[in-house]
Structure formats: structure tokens, C-alpha cells
Amino acid sequence: MKGYAQVFGVDFSETFAPVARLDIIRLLLAVAAQKNWKVYQLDVKSVFLNGYLQEEIYIEQPRGFEVRGQEEKVYLLKKALYGLKQAPRAWYNIIDDHLHKLGFVKSLSEATLYVKGADANLIIVSVYVDDLLVTGSNKTQIEKFKAEMFNVFEMTDLRLMSYFFGMEVKQSNDGIFICQQKYAKEILKKFHIESYKSTSTPMNLKEKFSKNDGTSKADEGQYRSLIGCLMYLTATRSDIALVVSLLSRFMHCASELHLQAAKRIVRYVKSTISYGIKYSHLQNFMLHGYSDSDWAGFVDDMKSTSVYCFSFGSDMFSWCSKKQDNVAQSTSEAEYAAATAAVNQAIWIRKILADLHMNQLEPTKIYVDNQAAISIANNPVFHGRTKHFKIKLYFLREAQKEEEVTLLYCRTNNQIADVRIKALPKASFEDL
Numbered sequence: 001m002k003g004y005a006q007v008f009g010v011d012f013s014e015t016f017a018p019v020a021r022l023d024i025i026r027l028l029l030a031v032a033a034q035k036n037w038k039v040y041q042l043d044v045k046s047v048f049l050n051g052y053l054q055e056e057i058y059i060e061q062p063r064g065f066e067v068r069g070q071e072e073k074v075y076l077l078k079k080a081l082y083g084l085k086q087a088p089r090a091w092y093n094i095i096d097d098h099l100h101k102l103g104f105v106k107s108l109s110e111a112t113l114y115v116k117g118a119d120a121n122l123i124i125v126s127v128y129v130d131d132l133l134v135t136g137s138n139k140t141q142i143e144k145f146k147a148e149m150f151n152v153f154e155m156t157d158l159r160l161m162s163y164f165f166g167m168e169v170k171q172s173n174d175g176i177f178i179c180q181q182k183y184a185k186e187i188l189k190k191f192h193i194e195s196y197k198s199t200s201t202p203m204n205l206k207e208k209f210s211k212n213d214g215t216s217k218a219d220e221g222q223y224r225s226l227i228g229c230l231m232y233l234t235a236t237r238s239d240i241a242l243v244v245s246l247l248s249r250f251m252h253c254a255s256e257l258h259l260q261a262a263k264r265i266v267r268y269v270k271s272t273i274s275y276g277i278k279y280s281h282l283q284n285f286m287l288h289g290y291s292d293s294d295w296a297g298f299v300d301d302m303k304s305t306s307v308y309c310f311s312f313g314s315d316m317f318s319w320c321s322k323k324q325d326n327v328a329q330s331t332s333e334a335e336y337a338a339a340t341a342a343v344n345q346a347i348w349i350r351k352i353l354a355d356l357h358m359n360q361l362e363p364t365k366i367y368v369d370n371q372a373a374i375s376i377a378n379n380p381v382f383h384g385r386t387k388h389f390k391i392k393l394y395f396l397r398e399a400q401k402e403e404e405v406t407l408l409y410c411r412t413n414n415q416i417a418d419v420r421i422k423a424l425p426k427a428s429f430e431d432l
Contacts, residue, residue: 001059001083012055017088018095018127020112022235025133026178026277026317027352028126029169032135033176033279034312039135039169040142041158042149047130050153051080051090088129095127102148107355109348117141118357133161167236168276175314179276180236184269187229191222191266198271199264200430203243203423207261210299215255223254226262233269236276238309238319239429240265242420245305245321249298282313287353288365289346290410292417293324293338295331303327304334307420308342308366310349318345321420335370339377340396342366343405350404363403367410369418374407 006012032039044050057077061067080087096106104114104125114125123136123145132149136142149155161169166183169176188194230244243265250258289310296302303326309319320341328334346364353360368374377396399405412418419432 001081001087003083003085003087006085011057012085015085015089016092017129018092018112020126020128020133021110023318023349024110024113024126024352025128025164025167027349028124028133028135029176029178030279030312030314030317031356031358033314034281034285035137036173036281037135037137038139038171039133039161039176040146041161041164042132042134042146043156043158044130044132045154045156048080048082048084048087048091050094051087051092052094053077053080053084053086053090055086057084091129092127098149098152099125102145105355107352109351109355113352113355115355115357116145122357124356128165131164133164166232175278175280177276177278178236179274180233181273181276184233184273187226187233187266188270188273190229191226191263193263193266193270196263196267196270199267200271200426201423202240202265202268203261204264205423205425207423208297208299209246209250209258209261211250211253213255213257215257218254218256218259220252220254223259223262224251226259226266227251230262230265237269238316238420239272239275240269241319241321242305242307242422245323246298249323277315277317279312279317280314285312286362286365287312287346287349287360288367289342290367290415290417291335291339291342292369292415292421293328293331293334294421295328295334297422298323301327304337305421306334306338306341307417308338308345309417309420310345316416318349319420320345332370332372332376335368335373336376336396339366339368339373339407343396343399346405347399363400363406365408366405367408367415369410369412369415371409374409377407 029039058074059077060074061071080090099114104116107113107115112127116123121138121141123141126133134142134145146157160171163169166180167178168181169178227244227248230240231248234241234244247258247262287310289308291308293304293306295304297305304324305321306324307321309316311317324337328337343366346366350360350364377400416432419429
């Protein structure tokens, strides 16, 4: 289909592809490991051909298949074809209606997550375009669900989830391990770095990046391709999230210094190619997080970087390293902005867990290594240092008052998020 020729408002009104966030995928794997569940994978064949169109769409007769004597006529489409702008949305409407008919309830916080039953009869389904991830507490109910899906759609049962969009998944009795070893090897081969010397850290100590660093311009095509590969590698490698985030800010003005820094990441990946994430069963299954920030860490505009990560106790399943929107006027404000981002994520995760019937009854603990930020969050009095960011103050204080989260102080040596906010010496990096 020539979807590029479609006009918004005439041929289509909106597009939507049912793509689950990687945070959700990792959360489900962490929960499955905790509950000793197995995660299964289903693949829908020719997925976009299942969707019924809401708009009037006409297509020319395919070349070589015109009806003789009626070459001037066109076809009216009833169902979607590949290439149409609205094909993903049409498929989502079909799968959404069918899952509702089967008794599933869609999560209000995640449009691709569906839940049916509770306790011993709980089934969870996550939709990722044409892939369905299924897990739950009752294997009989899961097999029944599979049969119901096979009656309506042409599908392939991939059985236990083992490979998912570049992620290798190993399910065993002692937990679930995910990594991207095969994908990492492909990166090494693609950019001819197999023979390079390995490094023990992904970033040089105290290294700062700038647009005008005095070095010559790099091959932008190669640089963008390399950073794009590394960005997807962060799906299971949060240890490189910081430096990848920093280097992704120079896609349009990459220099040789930036390219060498990117290649250093790959050299680090080479020495840790088998690393991944291990989710296992825990006695104390409780959501908690870490929040950190550097102050004015980005040389070009003096903006800070916010970092947070969340875990149930075994390994991280949600993390983020992102430049702040505004210039922080103090370390307290930078840390407070980072804590606000972490609280937003914590509240969203708590809502997801509530939809999965795994309510977090106690406030989520978020560890911050800045006592001033915690004091501002707890202190109901506004003063000179806080008058310019009142909105964030109200939000975080309200979240603490509702006992959804609580900010706790931790020393920098114990701040796990610290490894995602700045380059560290080898010993500290490996320890964190």
C-alpha cells in the first residue's frame, strides 16, 4: 500500500501501534520470577490483515491484475493491508475487542496490558504488535486462553518465551535471566571492533562532552548507526545508559571525540558481553527506587541530568537517564527535579501493580543522597531557595502525604543510581 500518499483527516484520522514499553516487559519478567510463573509467547500471522477499516479507503487495481474492460475502476477496502497508516490501529481494535470478550480487563495505565481473574486463576497478557506474552498463576487457564485465540486468529505457539526482539530470555527454576549477547556480538561485527582492546568501564573518568570540542567532524551516518544500536542495547544493560544518553545528544554534530567515546562503550560491552539481568524469587518482594542527579553536568547549556532506577529487590527492571528540561539553580533543585521524575515513575508502577492485583500497601521507598532535597520535600514552609519551583514542591509533598512514596537519605557510596549519573573509578563502578 502507498501509505505515504494518505492525507491526515481524509484517508486516516489517527495511527496507533500496540507496542508495550520495555519497562512493562521487564516488570512482567520480574513478577513471573517472583511467583515462579512461566512466560509464554504467541505470534499472530499476517497480523495487520485482521483489522477492519473505519474509513472509506479506495485502492487502484494492482498492476497485472486489472479486470478487462473495467480498468478505470477501483477497489473499496473492507479490511486493512500492510502499508496503510491505520493498519496498526485497526489491528489493535480487533485484539482489544476480542480480549474484552474473553473477560480481560485493560490496564488504565498501560494500553497494551490485559488482566483476567485473580489469585490462583490470574492470567496476564501483554500485546507487542503481533506478539503476545502470556503469563499467570494457572497453566490450565493459560492453555485454554491459547485455544480460544487459535480459534479466531491464525497464530504460532512459540511456547516458553526465549527470544524477544533481540532479548534472550532464559527461564529456569531459580529465576529468569535476560541479556542481549547475540545482539552485542552483531554490533561488534558490524563496526569491526572485535579486534579492539577491551575496557573495564564504559566512560573515562571526569569526561565531559561538548558540541565544540576542537576535533574534526565524524561520519554522521556511522555515528548515528552506532548510537542507535547502543540505545537498543540499554534494554538489558543499564550500566551503559548514562554515556549512551550523553552521546545521543550529538547526533547532528558528532565529532571524532564523540565517535571514540561511543567505540569505548562497545569495547566495554566486549569485555562484559555475557552480562544481563537476573530476576529471582525474594522473601521480601517490595518496590523501591533510587534517584540521583548531577548539577549542571552538560557543558553546552548547563542543564542537569536526572537518573532513577527501580527494583523489587533482585535486579533493576525500570531505569532512566535524561537531561532535565530547565536549568537548575542549585544542587538541591537538580536533586529535587530528579526525585520528582522518580516519584512520577513510582506512582505509575504502583498503578500497574494494582492492576495486576499486587497492591503495594506501604509507601514506595525512594533513596536520595541529598538531604536538602528531602528536607524541602518534608518542610511545608516555602523559602527563598524554593520559591521558583513551587509546582514540583506541591506534587512531591502531596505524593508523600498520600503515602504513595517516601524519600529516604542514603550515602553516596550506597547510591546505586550514582553509576548511571557520572563516570566512576573502576572499583566504585563494579561495586555499584
